[in-house]
Structure formats: structure tokens, C-alpha cells
Amino acid sequence: MTTPTQTTTRATDLAAVHETVFAQAAKYTKSVLGNEKDALKMIDVLIASGVPETHLISPDNGPNKHESTASSEFFTGLKAAIEAEYPPQVKALLAMSSKAAGNTYVGANNRTAWRNKANSIIGGMRTAYINRLKAQGLIDGGKMGANARTKPAEVKVTELLVDARGRLQKAETFKCSLDMDTMIHQLEAMIKAIG
Numbered sequence: 001m002t003t004p005t006q007t008t009t010r011a012t013d014l015a016a017v018h019e020t021v022f023a024q025a026a027k028y029t030k031s032v033l034g035n036e037k038d039a040l041k042m043i044d045v046l047i048a049s050g051v052p053e054t055h056l057i058s059p060d061n062g063p064n065k066h067e068s069t070a071s072s073e074f075f076t077g078l079k080a081a082i083e084a085e086y087p088p089q090v091k092a093l094l095a096m097s098s099k100a101a102g103n104t105y106v107g108a109n110n111r112t113a114w115r116n117k118a119n120s121i122i123g124g125m126r127t128a129y130i131n132r133l134k135a136q137g138l139i140d141g142g143k144m145g146a147n148a149r150t151k152p153a154e155v156k157v158t159e160l161l162v163d164a165r166g167r168l169q170k171a172e173t174f175k176c177s178l179d180m181d182t183m184i185h186q187l188e189a190m191i192k193a194i195g
Helices: 004-048 072-083 088-095 111-140 153-170 180-194
Strands: none
Touching: 004 111, 072 111, 088 111, 153 180
């Protein structure tokens, strides 16, 4: 049996948990919004400098290296600029051999994850750059206003159809009166029809 005192204590504890979570959510949101502003500035700098999105592909490693237009020096310099911002503990971890580092973590990442972090950041920059170019293409094509805060219906529907097609292609089973291949073909036809 719960007494009124226990209920009050639980409610007080829950309120304290909520306050802690809400405070951290506010800090996190500020960080996310700051990162979005920095990402926009980064894309603006790339465009203003005449750096194409293909410069954000490693010319030396990876399956898409043949698509890169970057020199090895540019890509290495970009990675070095990113890695220069790592905390001292991460730099020390990266300076260790993989054997000496073992499975040591700094923050949420071990040595291997930190070594790949710069490539991940560059990949995120490239994705943001491509999305900017796609949006600019929609603006230039008259499908979206330059100051539009929401996507036009055609863009939203196309995104949903592409998502549906992907889910069908990955599904092992799907109950429907139509054949899966027929459904996928019809979705592709709708995507092409919208443009």
C-alpha cells in the first residue's frame, strides 16, 4: 500500500528527474542549433570558394575515390584541420599504437572510431552540400521558393514514395494482393512521374 508521503516523494523525485532532463535537453538543443548554423556557414564557404562537393571525397581511399576531384594535399589538410579540434585526450589516444591503445575509450569512441571521425565529419559536410545543391535545383526549377520554410507537396510525396520503395525492397515478407515486384515498379513509375 502506498502512503501519501511515498506518493509525494515519488512525485518530487520524478519532478527532479524531469527538471534535469529538460535542462540537458535545452543545452543539447542549443548545441544542435549551433552546429546547424556552423554547417550552413561551412557550406557557404565551400560554395563561395568554388570548392565542389566532389572535393569532399577521399582521392586516396574508399570505394568512391574515382569520383573525387580533390588533391591528396587538400583532403589531408581538411582532415588535419578537423583533427586539430579534437581534445588533448583524443590526440594522445590517436598518437598511441593500436596495441598500446587496446580498447581504450575517450568519450563514446575508441581509437578506431576517432581515427574514422574526420572522414565521418567530411561525409556529413558532403551530404549537407548535396542537399543544398538539390534545394537550389528545386528553387531554380521553380518547384520551391527561395525562402520556403516547408517543402512543396511534390517533394514530400516523392520522399515518401522513395522511402516506401526502399522499405518494400528490404522487406522479407509483405502481405498484399499485388506482387511485390509490381508494387515496386508502380512506385518507381510514380516517382518518375513527379520528377
